[in-house]
Amino acid sequence: MKRSRAQIVLLAIVAAAVVVASAAMARVNGTIFDRPEPVRAFTLDDHGGKPFTAEQLKGRWSLILTGFTSCPDVCPFTLANLEQVVAELGLLVRPDRLPAVIFLAVYPDRDRPNLKEYVTQFHPDFIGLTGALDQIENALKGIDAVAVRLKPDARGNYQVNHTAAAAVIDPQARLVAKINPPFEPAPTAQFLADLIRRYGNARSPEGGR
Amino acid sequence: MTGRCLDLLRCSAIASMLAGVAFGSVPGPELDVSWAGASLDVESAWIPLAPVGLKVHVGYMTIVNRAATDKHVLGADSPDYERVELHRSTIKDGVTSMEAVEEVRVPPHGRVEFAPTGLHFMLLGPKRPQALGARVPIVLLLSSGEKVDVSAIVRRRDDPAQGAHSHHWHICATCHSLDGISAMARFPKLAGQRAAYIEKQVRDFRDGRRNNDGGQMEASASDIADADLARTAAYFASLPPPPPDGTLQTNGPEWRRGAALYQEGDEAAGIPPCNRCHDDATSGQPQGPYLSSQHASYLAKQLRDWRTGIRTNSGDMPKIAAKLSDQDIDALATFLASYPRVHANGTAAQ
Numbered sequence: 001m002k003r004s005r006a007q008i009v010l011l012a013i014v015a016a017a018v019v020v021a022s023a024a025m026a027r028v029n030g031t032i033f034d035r036p037e038p039v040r041a042f043t044l045d046d047h048g049g050k051p052f053t054a055e056q057l058k059g060r061w062s063l064i065l066t067g068f069t070s071c072p073d074v075c076p077f078t079l080a081n082l083e084q085v086v087a088e089l090g091l092l093v094r095p096d097r098l099p100a101v102i103f104l105a106v107y108p109d110r111d112r113p114n115l116k117e118y119v120t121q122f123h124p125d126f127i128g129l130t131g132a133l134d135q136i137e138n139a140l141k142g143i144d145a146v147a148v149r150l151k152p153d154a155r156g157n158y159q160v161n162h163t164a165a166a167a168v169i170d171p172q173a174r175l176v177a178k179i180n181p182p183f184e185p186a187p188t189a190q191f192l193a194d195l196i197r198r199y200g201n202a203r204s205p206e207g208g209r
Numbered sequence: 210m211t212g213r214c215l216d217l218l219r220c221s222a223i224a225s226m227l228a229g230v231a232f233g234s235v236p237g238p239e240l241d242v243s244w245a246g247a248s249l250d251v252e253s254a255w256i257p258l259a260p261v262g263l264k265v266h267v268g269y270m271t272i273v274n275r276a277a278t279d280k281h282v283l284g285a286d287s288p289d290y291e292r293v294e295l296h297r298s299t300i301k302d303g304v305t306s307m308e309a310v311e312e313v314r315v316p317p318h319g320r321v322e323f324a325p326t327g328l329h330f331m332l333l334g335p336k337r338p339q340a341l342g343a344r345v346p347i348v349l350l351l352s353s354g355e356k357v358d359v360s361a362i363v364r365r366r367d368d369p370a371q372g373a374h375s376h377h378w379h380i381c382a383t384c385h386s387l388d389g390i391s392a393m394a395r396f397p398k399l400a401g402q403r404a405a406y407i408e409k410q411v412r413d414f415r416d417g418r419r420n421n422d423g424g425q426m427e428a429s430a431s432d433i434a435d436a437d438l439a440r441t442a443a444y445f446a447s448l449p450p451p452p453p454d455g456t457l458q459t460n461g462p463e464w465r466r467g468a469a470l471y472q473e474g475d476e477a478a479g480i481p482p483c484n485r486c487h488d489d490a491t492s493g494q495p496q497g498p499y500l501s502s503q504h505a506s507y508l509a510k511q512l513r514d515w516r517t518g519i520r521t522n523s524g525d526m527p528k529i530a531a532k533l534s535d536q537d538i539d540a541l542a543t544f545l546a547s548y549p550r551v552h553a554n555g556t557a558a559q
Binding site: 069070071072073074076077080113114117118121122146148153155157159161162163164165180181182 | 257258259260261262263264265266267292294296298300303304305306307309325326329331332333366
């Protein structure tokens with residue numbers, strides 16, 4: 001069987017594309033939603049005690065992750081990595097397109113006293129949010145996340161099972177994508193830079209719709 | 210400055226064994242030299258700096274089992290915390306959860322990593338404020354009754370010695386040059402050197418087993434983490450080896466004496482040939498570092514330091530150097546510095 005040169009070139013391009021795509025896929029667990037979804041209204045408090053509503057998500061990009069402040073392992077790992085992601089992203093996009101990093105703390109009674117120290121340890125600009133349980137629930141639904149507060153165990157350890165991904169919210173306060181662990185700085189930053197440029201360059205505010 | 214990582218030997222040596230188990234005949238823990246019997250080593254133990262006021266901290270480390278039998282870690286204690294528990298984080302269907310773990314098996318000649326988003330030591334109820342760079346004692350409790358003392362260092366999660374931001378070799382390069390071919394003869398050329406040798410020397414400097422440099426390396430090396438050390442050593446090892454020193458007179462009597470010692474040794478004086486262990490080793494893979502194309506005065510100084518006992522971090526070299534005369538040392542240094550590097554894979558430096 002003899003293939004034309006064009007066929008061979010095409011095959012080579014497809015093969016190369018598959019290799020490139022799988023290499024990128026292996027390192028970035030990012031999902032872009034087909035249809036951006038506006039977040040639900042919520043009113044929470046930021047870590048300084050000031051009200052923070054869904055409206056305040058408008059005008060800039062945000063990364064929102066779910067957690068609780070007595071989470072010693074996964075949440076700090078995520079926050080530390082997101083700090084590195086944003087640092088890397090600073091080399092790739094305009095400063096006004098850099099996302100805010102928002103930590104949605106879902107155990108308000110326990111989280112409120114620690115929240116400021118907890119989030120600002122990773123970066124002084126990081127924002128911690130918490131508040132009434134129903135408002136937390138609204139915020140969670142808007143970013144397609146869940147949090148299950150478990151009863152403290154016999155030794156009094158508090159535990160929350162929660163979504164590991166961070167939600168990517170565009171400047172119109174819409175959920176447009178999610179990024180998943182391990183949040184490797186360089187590939188995650190590249191993923192976000194591509195996403196931000198794509199939305200930033202689109203004439204239609206509806207993005208890919 | 211405080212060292213950032215755990216000293217393997219020290220850790221093992223102080224691994225206290227409870228009497229009555231396999232070591233019933235060992236007369237107490239002062240017999241530290243039998244540390245290999247402790248069989249569990251811990252590497253790179255660290256505790257991330259936690260936000261002030263947080264009552265739950267976490268510890269990470271790699272546990273290495275050098276024994277031929279399973280080891281089971283049942284728990285841990287620390288004088289700095291009210292309680293230590295074994296936990297595992299898992300991410301399933303996009304949801305992260307954490308559960309207590311009853312015991313962790315470390316397979317024979319295997320290792321288990323306690324690392325972010327996986328197994329970890331949960332440190333509850335800190336008894337004192339955390340301090341960056343401080344060491345926290347943790348005692349691992351094994352099913353055999355053994356206890357293993359661990360010293361974990363407190364550092365930031367975004368420590369530059371971690372992960373993608375590792376550029377420690379820039380610090381080394383201040384003296385050893387970014388291409389590993391140092392300009393000044395008092396700093397050895399590292400380019401193309403064996404990674405294992407570089408790692409061992411840095412550890413030895415850091416941990417006080419080598420100090421024949423006036424303390425400079427101890428100060429520089431105290432700051433390097435084990436994982437970063439491995440990458441840094443690999444970096445210098447990967448560089449093209451240095452060219453031989455072309456300014457030295459070759460084929461003169463001194464050079465020929467050096468060449469003869471290197472290739473044949475001096476049987477009468479009890480000096481084995483250098484190339485039994487070094488460079489194009491007759492025994493196959495070189496055991497010792499590459500010496501060829503190194504600075505002549507650096508080599509001469511090292512041989513004299515072995516001879517006088519200022520440098521001691523090798524089993525064989527003090528004995529061999531004791532038999533070398535001053536003329537032998539100068540001859541070897543001249544020959545080796547002018548001798549082109551031939552790697553085990555056959556590539557030669559220009």
